[in-house]
Amino acid sequence: MTTIAARLKTVRERIAHACTDAGRDVNEVTLLAVSKTFGPDAVREAHAAGALSFGENYIQEAVEKQALLAGLPLEWHCIGPIQSNKTRLVATHFAWAQTVDRLKIAQRLSEQRPPQLPPLNVCLQVNIDGGANKSGVAPGEALALGRAILALPQLRLRGLMSIPEPTEDFAAQRTLHQRARELYEDLRAAGLPLDTLSMGMTDDLEAAIHAGSTMVRVGTAIFGSRAKPVTSA
Numbered sequence: 001m002t003t004i005a006a007r008l009k010t011v012r013e014r015i016a017h018a019c020t021d022a023g024r025d026v027n028e029v030t031l032l033a034v035s036k037t038f039g040p041d042a043v044r045e046a047h048a049a050g051a052l053s054f055g056e057n058y059i060q061e062a063v064e065k066q067a068l069l070a071g072l073p074l075e076w077h078c079i080g081p082i083q084s085n086k087t088r089l090v091a092t093h094f095a096w097a098q099t100v101d102r103l104k105i106a107q108r109l110s111e112q113r114p115p116q117l118p119p120l121n122v123c124l125q126v127n128i129d130g131g132a133n134k135s136g137v138a139p140g141e142a143l144a145l146g147r148a149i150l151a152l153p154q155l156r157l158r159g160l161m162s163i164p165e166p167t168e169d170f171a172a173q174r175t176l177h178q179r180a181r182e183l184y185e186d187l188r189a190a191g192l193p194l195d196t197l198s199m200g201m202t203d204d205l206e207a208a209i210h211a212g213s214t215m216v217r218v219g220t221a222i223f224g225s226r227a228k229p230v231t232s233a
């Protein structure tokens with residue numbers, strides 16, 4: 001077994017164990033393999049070991065990688081910030097955009113989604129812990145943004161995505177994830193047709209699953225630590 005295959009197996013075991021612990025069906029939780037900064041060979045290896053969905057933060061990097069992997073049936077998720085000048089690339093090259101937090105970006109994604117492709121799946125990124133400099137829509141504005149997105153023809157609103165402030169304490173992690181879960185349930189009760197709650201990464205996936213995550217985004221535990229922090233989008 002390759003290293004990536006072995007690590008993937010460990011991650012799947014962690015997910016299964018957390019689901020058992022939380023009394024949840026393991027099929028409720030999708031694994032998104034976050035391949036940012038890793039090359040096409042790493043993605044190929046993960047795919048050979050059964051990974052189907054891949055998350056990327058840096059759009060230019062992702063598009064170049066995708067070109068080298070054309071032919072593999074991979075589902076690409078944009079999980080990095082989306083500036084206006086990158087919306088066309090995201091609309092063209094991804095199946096999901098998980099970081100939508102402004103209507104203007106959503107409108108551009110809908111307008112620029114090629115008509116021959118299915119609607120782009122969208123999650124609202126929510127700033128659940130209120131960090132002043134963080135991306136994400138404020139929880140109180142999520143319903144209005146979600147409703148506006150429902151009216152955009154080439155987008156399919158799927159859920160919420162959150163990246164809470166890292167903390168090592170399980171209870172603290174779970175408290176923040178539970179806030180996202182409550183917002184998710186409130187929005188569903190208000191009529192938004194959401195089925196995806198994207199939260200939990202290498203260090204907090206257990207807490208996220210306990211709080212109701214339906215998609216964990218895991219990079220380090222699958223591909224190893226990232227050599228260089230990439231700062232440009």
Ligand SMILES: *Cc1c(COP(=O)(O)O)cnc(C)c1O
Nearest residue numbers: 034057079201202217218219220
């Ligand atoms: C990098 C990243 C991840 C993966 O983080 P790990 O700690 O390496 O698992 C998940 N979500 C987002 C938005 C990221 O930027």
